[in-house]
Amino acid sequence: MIKRFALLTFILLTPLCHAAVLSGEAYGPTREEARKNALATLAESLVVEIKSEFKSEQTSDGYTDASKRVHTTSDLPLLGTDFTVIDKKGEYYCTVLMNSDRALPLYRKELARLATDIEALNKRQKKQKKTASRYRTLTELLAAVEQFDKHNTVAVMLGGKAARSPVAAASVRSEILSIESVAPTLDIAADVLTRDLPATSYMVQAPLPAGSSQATAFSRIMRDKIAGRVRATEKKQPSSSYLKGSYEIGKSGITLAYRAVDYRGETVASRVVRLAPSAYRNIAYRPASVDFDQLLHEGYVRSNDFRAELNTNQGKDSLLFQPGQTIELFAKLNAPGYFYIVSHNTSTAQSYLLELNDAPGKRAFVRYVNADDANRWISLGEFEVSPPFGTENLQLVASSRDLAGKLPVTAYDDDTGLYIVQAATVKDAVIKTRGLKPKRKKGVKSAEATLSFTTMAK
Structure with a gap:
């Protein structure tokens, strides 16, 4: 009842x-x-x-x-x-x-x-x-x-x-x-979640664990099984419909939900299923770094007068890429300003500065957005997914003031060719980077944006 x-x-x-x-x-x-x-x-x-x-x-x-x-x-x-x-x-x-x-x-x-x-x-x-x-x-x-x-x-x-x-x-x-029996296999769960969905093409997103932006092996497997049962497309279009998923881990099993969302943002269908623990035995389903995830994505205040955004050619939500796919990164400021990006890799426990141009010294890490480029997506380049795999967490720091003197301390690593942020942990690197952001005061505006994506072997 x-x-x-x-x-x-x-x-x-x-x-x-x-x-x-x-x-x-x-x-x-x-x-x-x-x-x-x-x-x-x-x-x-x-x-x-x-x-x-x-x-x-x-x-x-x-x-x-x-x-x-x-x-x-x-x-x-x-x-x-x-x-x-x-x-x-x-x-x-x-x-x-x-x-x-x-x-x-x-x-x-x-x-x-x-x-x-x-x-x-x-x-x-x-x-x-x-x-x-x-x-x-x-x-x-x-x-x-x-x-x-x-x-x-x-x-x-x-x-x-x-x-x-x-x-x-x-x-x-x-x-x-209570009506639907507990799904004994992942295939049966996928059948339940795609039953009688509206007949259209979908961009199928990987289901994420509740409270996390990190995809798991369970996320990848379920995304692929769902995609195999609908008319799936990988090409993002303005009129695209989405299948968006999430799951909660309970004592009696995983509760997995998917909803169909059209291009207007309306939920046109919703499905839910509970899986028996035996269905996902030997499959990694718990996110590895929930505390870090919350620190990165929730630990800062945003404002509408000076905004920064990060995106990819596949959107910004539930991002999971596999070998052979190409990721193109984009950034946008709504007003003229400067920005740099730190990537925190929770799999390798390293944080490093991204090189954004060919300028010498610290200028290689700082990008300037002029008035003509404000409110436009700026491509930061594209790369093909390859090992080592894991979760990359991007932290963009922007300001109306030049940031060349506000970069975190780094050391060049000969083995990886990366400029590693000098911090005890990736959590410490986030805190240090955030602490260097210019304080908002008269004449000085600052902003931050974050984006996470996971790369995984097939």
């Missing part, structure tokens, strides 16, 4: 208490591309405001879901936006604005509609006698509740009051798991 449950949401940052305008700016070869790129920048701006959300949900049968959920730009529903597109001789420049006074009523209206849908689906599943029919309705209900939660999060950040979902997501997941 699904009971009504008050969803507890704790927002780490204070919601906007007054009318606010969030903006995004971007270039594109066509009007449509410029609009989509500007929307992605606006979504990133909103992520800065939201940062993260904590949920704790429990059902009558004791199933608990208490995990950190980080919203990604492709997940956020953006309502009430205004566009201005300018033709700049061969390319287009777009500015998109979201005014909270205009947008908030639209979110309230959508929340009311979703709440009505949730009530109707919940009533339907209670009346259904056939297990197969009830299961399908429950998966629809789960997708609707997840959509409600995402809209509610944005509405709260725009200054609205937190709305209460008629049904908690954890309760729905618990009901689904």
Whole structure:
């Protein structure tokens, strides 16, 4: 039985208490591309405001879901936006604005509609006698509740009051798991997760452990099995749909969830399955460095007046690469400034400065972004995945002030050809690098961005 449950949401940052305008700016070869790129920048701006959300949900049968959920730009529903597109001789420049006074009523209206849908689906599943029919309705209900939660999060950040979902997501997941038998093999789990998905092509992402951005061997195997059961594509397109996964490690097994997200950020389907421990015996499934992960990605404050971003040709979420694939790295500042990048490899326990140009001395590690290149993605080069494999964690430090005199102390390593940061551990290297960042004061702006990806043998 699904009971009504008050969803507890704790927002780490204070919601906007007054009318606010969030903006995004971007270039594109066509009007449509410029609009989509500007929307992605606006979504990133909103992520800065939201940062993260904590949920704790429990059902009558004791199933608990208490995990950190980080919203990604492709997940956020953006309502009430205004566009201005300018033709700049061969390319287009777009500015998109979201005014909270205009947008908030639209979110309230959508929340009311979703709440009505949730009530109707919940009533339907209670009346259904056939297990197969009830299961399908429950998966629809789960997708609707997840959509409600995402809209509610944005509405709260725009200054609205937190709305209460008629049904908690954890309760729905618990009901689904009570119907679906525990999967004895990974193949059966993949069958369950891809059953009756909308017929379209998907970029399939590796499922990540809750609270971590590090892919595991279990992540790779499940991603490949899921991709083999849908129309999968590796080429990212503005209209791409995604299959995004995550899993929680419990005493009785792993609970693995996948959701189908369309190009508008809407969750169109959601699936969940529990695997028996025997299904993943001898497969590495625990992330190796949770403490480091949290320090790197959560240990700094972001601001919208001076922003830095990191990305790859495959996006920035759930990144897992294998031999033969090519990774291209990109960086972007929203205003003129300087930046450098430290890579922290938790597998080799080394941190090193990335060489960003051919200049002599310290200038080789510092890149300057002029006014013409602000709000544009700048390629930092591409490389082919090869051994040694592991998890690379990039930490970009940016400032409106020249950073050549603010680099961490390094020593050149003859064996690797890298400039190794002098620190006791990779955690110490993150802290030292962050400590060198110029303090924000009048006339000086600073920012930070992080990105993690895992490389793994086939």
